[in-house]
Amino acid sequence: MIDLREVETRLREVYDPELGLNVIDLGLIYRMEEPEEGRLVIEMTMTTPGCPAHETLIEAVEWAAARAFGVAEVDVRVVWNPPWTPERMSPEARRVLGWM
């Protein structure tokens, strides 16, 4: 059984290389599920369609999530609906970007 809290902690190590903020604080991770034992499905988005860091972020999320205990397989799915909005960011991320 996968500890999704641990996965979240791991994902806090994945940074958007341009913004210098992690994907959790940016609100890019929409959902995480374990539909079957050991298989982790992550639904995430990007700040903009065609984000140049798209592939890099997906690979980094896959790698970071796979390090969590009990994860045998990671399936990262990129979705555009609902679109990312600044409201999804954590207060810390908003503060860093000067949005508060």
Added chain:
Amino acid sequence: MDVTRKVVSHLADSTSRPLTGTGPGPVAQSPPVTLPLRYMAVGLVCFLLFACDLAWQVNRGVLFSPGAPAGVTLTHLLTLGGLMSFVMGAVYQLSTVAFLVPIASVRWARVLFYAHVVGLVGFLASFAAWWPAGIVIFGAWMAAVLYGFCGNMMVSLLRARDRGPMWRFVFFAHLHLALALAAAVTLILGDANLWPAAQAEQMAILATHILLAGGGFFGFLIFGFSYKLVPMFTLSHGYDTRYEQWAFWASLFALYALVVWSWAPSLAIGLVSALGVVAAFLTHALAVRQILKRRVRRRVEAPIRGVLAALALGVLWAMGFAWHVTSFRDAAIWRGLVPFALLGFVSLTVVSLAYKIVPFLAWTRRFAGTKRTGSSVLISHLLDVSSARFVIGGMALGATGVGLGAPFGAAWLCEAGAWMVAASLGVFAFHMSSVFRRAARKEGKV
């Protein structure tokens, strides 16, 4: 145990929605970063050579005799060498990001790179030595290379589904480049006495070439890609896009009116084209303002401020052009307008955006795969973008100095401005080279 419904609810706003992701998608079509980086590296070398040549020539009157061999060489070192090479690399990368389409042929783009370098060296050397046969041979060579580039990009762009104002700007930019090349080939044939009729209309053809290449290609690309890059770098969402549409039609109208004016120089056509140019810059400025109003990153970084400064110089150029028309094409005013457009609007925009694009590409090349080894190198570790403010300020002031010095007959102002531009481009080249040095040094660790 039923694990199928286990969800981290605080990450999502609708936990009952089933997983619907489509897997890794949209930008898997980006070309290998070595492709744009090679073109950009050639562009950077040419920017540096231009800076050295400008500093060397500044006291030799090159600013006041742009038609002399030294002036023509200097101009093409900037336009064809620095700007075109850099922009070709940027277009290969940005088109995939902006329109979510792959480049029609990456292999063709790679082959063209080597042909581009050979042609560029031959063409610039022929200009510098004023070797007419070389200008014809390498001019035709460069035209073939750039036609190849246009073809590759236009085929790629035609695959895009979303054809909004940004797409129209970029597509028409390539169309205008093809037309500008046709004008350049005609000029070369006329100069070589291979087409006497072209020689008779030399000034109109030259004006058409400059308008289509400078405004029709570089200007359209800058306007179009601004609608992707400014929102991306300022994290802007949900802004009003209606001005983008207006900016496109105003730009198209202004460009074609200008071309007509260069062949039929009447005051009425000149006034209409001046009105179109002012409308194009103002509607574009309004479109950019809408983007900035909705930005998430409140602090505007130096490169974006550079883009805005370049736009301000573009607006000044448009107003100066209106002055030029009403003063019955005063040659001194025209000499002042060229630096505003070329050094101010076009070069400053390209240099500013380079501070965002080059570090990203270098980072992707060096560190994109190293997440797996625990690297936490960020793009900001390769270059502090705030350092761009000195280059941007220097270029903006320098272009203004050259631009104002010419119509007011202040040679010292022209020369001081040229020195500032040369020094700024030298620092710019140093900054860009430091990106690669740092990327090589970091070895995947901070």
